[in-house]
Amino acid sequence: MSPVPVLTIDGPSGSGKGTVSAEVARRLGWHMLDSGALYRLTALAALRHQVSLDDVEGLAEIARTLEVEFLAQAQGPARIMLEGQPVSDELRTESCGNAASKVAAIPAVREALLQRQRDFQQAPGLVADGRDMGTVVFPQAAVKVFLTASAEERAQRRFKQLKEKGMDVNLPALLQEIAERDQRDSNRSVAPLKPAEDALVLDTTGMGIDEVVESVLQACKSFI
Numbered sequence: 001m002s003p004v005p006v007l008t009i010d011g012p013s014g015s016g017k018g019t020v021s022a023e024v025a026r027r028l029g030w031h032m033l034d035s036g037a038l039y040r041l042t043a044l045a046a047l048r049h050q051v052s053l054d055d056v057e058g059l060a061e062i063a064r065t066l067e068v069e070f071l072a073q074a075q076g077p078a079r080i081m082l083e084g085q086p087v088s089d090e091l092r093t094e095s096c097g098n099a100a101s102k103v104a105a106i107p108a109v110r111e112a113l114l115q116r117q118r119d120f121q122q123a124p125g126l127v128a129d130g131r132d133m134g135t136v137v138f139p140q141a142a143v144k145v146f147l148t149a150s151a152e153e154r155a156q157r158r159f160k161q162l163k164e165k166g167m168d169v170n171l172p173a174l175l176q177e178i179a180e181r182d183q184r185d186s187n188r189s190v191a192p193l194k195p196a197e198d199a200l201v202l203d204t205t206g207m208g209i210d211e212v213v214e215s216v217l218q219a220c221k222s223f224i
Helices: 017-028 035-048 056-065 094-104 107-118 133-137 151-164 171-187 209-219
Strands: 006-010 031-034 068-071 079-082 126-130 143-148 200-203
Touching: 006 017, 006 133, 006 209, 017 031, 017 126, 017 209, 031 035, 035 056, 035 068, 035 079, 035 094, 035 107, 035 126, 056 107, 094 107, 094 171, 107 133, 126 133, 133 143, 143 209, 151 171, 200 209
Parallel strands: 006 126, 006 143, 031 126, 143 200
Antiparallel strands: 068 079
16 A cells, blocks of 8 residues: 655744645645644643743653644634643744744654654645654655745734734734744754755745645645
8 A cells, every 4th residue: 555645834933834734634635733733732731730941851741641632623723622621722822832942942852742743644645734844754755845934924924813813912022033933943953944855945925825725736736
């Protein structure tokens, strides 16, 4: 039997990879892995259980034992549960994202979550969204895409997204946080954020979601 096909969609925060991945997975009828959610969940669980973000052993243990559920919905992304409580909105805050970026730089945490991510590869196929899906987690993926956009546009997107959720956010602060996270993610010693050598790189600055989705689907046309 041929292996279950995997499409990886990597990119920095605010590049649109989450929205694009969810729509592509829906269109293909494939499963979806939001790997960033696993790191955010690890960070959130650590904060809730008062485990310091400098406690490597404590963080790795949380990553190994996360009590997590991804509940599929008729429309939109899956509903994410942590220890029986819905946390989807809390995971998308900038404070949680920044904590996740720090947690993701710890090799022991990445190792603890590696097999959990690979277990998502199930028929008929998988769309894997993250920062190192094409370089580390699924290096043999059939198709690899790397989405990017200017820091300014990514900050504007996140600002609009959070405002629509009723959150009080500051655009200059968002831009600074995104720039700091880009720097941290791109320069960490383990699994740095970068396109796989064989990835299709798409700059989504000025592109609408539908246009990006169609570009990704074209790259996957051999599976459609």
